[in-house]
Amino acid sequence: MKAKASAEDFAEAAKRHLDDVHAFLVYLTGDRAVAEDLTAETFARALERWHRYDPSRGGARTWLCQVARSAALDHFRAEDRRRRREGRYAVAELRESAEPVFGEGLSPALERALAQLSAAEREVVALRIVLELDGEGAARVLGISTTACSTRLSRALAKLEKEVSAGVAA
Amino acid sequence: MSPLELVDGRFDKLATELRASRPAVPEGLRNRVEELARVEPEPRREWGFRLPPRRVAFALVALAIIGSFIAAGVTGLGGSKPNRDAVGGPVAGKTPVPESAQGLEKPAGVPYQRRLDKDSLVPQATRLQRYDATLRLRVKDVDALSNATKRAMNLTRGLGGYVASVEYSTRSGRRGGATLVLRVPIVNVQTALAELTSLGTILRQQTAILDVTRRAERESRQLDKLEAELAQIKAELAAGSVPTERRLQLERQAVADRLAVKTLKAKRARLVRSARLARIVLTLTTPTEQAAASPGRFDETLDDAGAVLAREGEILLYALVVLGPLLAIGGVAIAAGKAQRRRSDRRLLERT
Numbered sequence: 220m221k222a223k224a225s226a227e228d229f230a231e232a233a234k235r236h237l238d239d240v241h242a243f244l245v246y247l248t249g250d251r252a253v254a255e256d257l258t259a260e261t262f263a264r265a266l267e268r269w270h271r272y273d274p275s276r277g278g279a280r281t282w283l284c285q286v287a288r289s290a291a292l293d294h295f296r297a298e299d300r301r302r303r304r305e306g307r308y309a310v311a312e313l314r315e316s317a318e319p320v321f322g323e324g325l326s327p328a329l330e331r332a333l334a335q336l337s338a339a340e341r342e343v344v345a346l347r348i349v350l351e352l353d354g355e356g357a358a359r360v361l362g363i364s365t366t367a368c369s370t371r372l373s374r375a376l377a378k379l380e381k382e383v384s385a386g387v388a389a
Numbered sequence: 390m391s392p393l394e395l396v397d398g399r400f401d402k403l404a405t406e407l408r409a410s411r412p413a414v415p416e417g418l419r420n421r422v423e424e425l426a427r428v429e430p431e432p433r434r435e436w437g438f439r440l441p442p443r444r445v446a447f448a449l450v451a452l453a454i455i456g457s458f459i460a461a462g463v464t465g466l467g468g469s470k471p472n473r474d475a476v477g478g479p480v481a482g483k484t485p486v487p488e489s490a491q492g493l494e495k496p497a498g499v500p501y502q503r504r505l506d507k508d509s510l511v512p513q514a515t516r517l518q519r520y521d522a523t524l525r526l527r528v529k530d531v532d533a534l535s536n537a538t539k540r541a542m543n544l545t546r547g548l549g550g551y552v553a554s555v556e557y558s559t560r561s562g563r564r565g566g567a568t569l570v571l572r573v574p575i576v577n578v579q580t581a582l583a584e585l586t587s588l589g590t591i592l593r594q595q596t597a598i599l600d601v602t603r604r605a606e607r608e609s610r611q612l613d614k615l616e617a618e619l620a621q622i623k624a625e626l627a628a629g630s631v632p633t634e635r636r637l638q639l640e641r642q643a644v645a646d647r648l649a650v651k652t653l654k655a656k657r658a659r660l661v662r663s664a665r666l667a668r669i670v671l672t673l674t675t676p677t678e679q680a681a682a683s684p685g686r687f688d689e690t691l692d693d694a695g696a697v698l699a700r701e702g703e704i705l706l707y708a709l710v711v712l713g714p715l716l717a718i719g720g721v722a723i724a725a726g727k728a729q730r731r732r733s734d735r736r737l738l739e740r741t
């Protein structure tokens with residue numbers, strides 16, 4: 220029988236998984252400010268939908284990451300529409316920040332290499348490496364098969380390593 | 390097991406660095422989320438479209454099945470009537486059936502002649518027809534069984550027919566049965582059936598007519614043709630000026646034709662005889678102890694319920710045939726939409 224997800228459960232899940240959700244969104248968006256907004260948005264959405272969460276179908280962290288990804292995709296779509304609308308007369312915004320984005324203490328080469336990856340590549344790295352989700356959980360968040368998830372991770376890491384090596388050599 | 394072990398050992402250093410330098414959550418954000426978490430989450434809705442669709446679907450299917458069984462049961466109980474033919478004492482609230490002088494049952498409130506007019510087929514006097522009738526009657530007891538058997542035999546003889554076979558048996562002096570195969574002139578078959586049905590309560594009645602007029606006509610034509618051919622052969626042989634070889638050939642032909650004529654005549658005679666006499670299989674039974682003790686209402690209910698279920702099955706099958714393609718198209722459209730959405734998301738993430 221499905222256990223009811225109670226208010227206490229939500230508070231506990233929010234407290235326990237806030238860092239993971241935030242880290243995932245930082246990797247996915249590549250922007251601290253946006254990730255911060257989306258993290259708050261994710262937990263607001265999760266609070267609304269908490270009654271839909273079924274613990275028998277996966278952990279709260281996986282479910283929260285799914286909600287976070289959905290929020291991020293909505294944000295990307297809105298940004299994409301905005302850019303297309305404004306693209307005719309506005310130059311693409313260039314983000315230049317001296318502060319590290321993906322984590323404090325990362326080497327500049329790795330920071331730059333992560334920035335070179337696409338959001339699709341960074342999200343799989345975040346889920347499997349940073350959050351240490353298992354293949355099944357990560358695949359569920361991404362909506363793909365475990366095999367596809369492994370392949371995507373392998374390619375992303377290879378590309379990341381290549382970018383790091385190129386950065387160090389430069 | 391470390392997730393990296395599933396990928397490649399070369400990336401261990403990279404992974405260690407990434408994990409060690411996770412982005413920290415700003416205090417402001419942590420406070421906002423903690424404040425949010427203190428709010429009571431929206432309670433689970435008991436009704437509405439937010440119920441898990443799979444469970445709702447299962448519940449609906451279960452309800453439909455239960456509903457169909459209830460409908461079948463209600464229809465079965467409502468549709469089945471108490472067995473009017475029950476033997477073994479008067480039924481409460483019903484007029485007892487009077488018995489004839491021979492101790493035979495009278496028809497239970499249903500005029501037999503009317504039933505015959507409605508149910509049985511009437512042979513046509515101008516046609517050659519095979520008439521087969523099967524009649525299953527219930528009599529009150531073993532004495533009635535004996536009387537009815539004798540009366541059926543006498544009746545058949547009285548109508549110019551004969552009894553082809555009789556099987557009569559009783560068990561423990563209380564139960565028994567008889568099966569009679571009667572051949573009755575076809576002109577008297579309606580009278581015979583009317584009289585026979587008055588011997589007991591009708592349990593089953595079946596009649597079948599097969600028109601063999603055309604077949605008899607065809608055989609007659611064949612016979613005429615063969616006889617004409619024989620006459621011609623005879624005339625040719627009688628002429629005397631036939632060569633030996635031709636004579637032998639004609640004689641062989643005459644022998645074959647005579648044999649064919651003989652066979653055909655016998656066949657035709659059998660056909661005419663079978664069309665002249667109707668075949669009536671009369672089965673007489675005494676009520677079983679179980680039937681006497683309890684009328685077959687339960688059986689009727691079961692039969693009716695089964696019929697309702699079968700009808701529901703037909704409707705379901707029909708609905709599946711009609712709606713199946715539409716549902717399949719809808720399913721494919723939904724799946725295609727989801728796939729399209731996933732592709733679009735992936736392109737968007739790759740661009741970002």
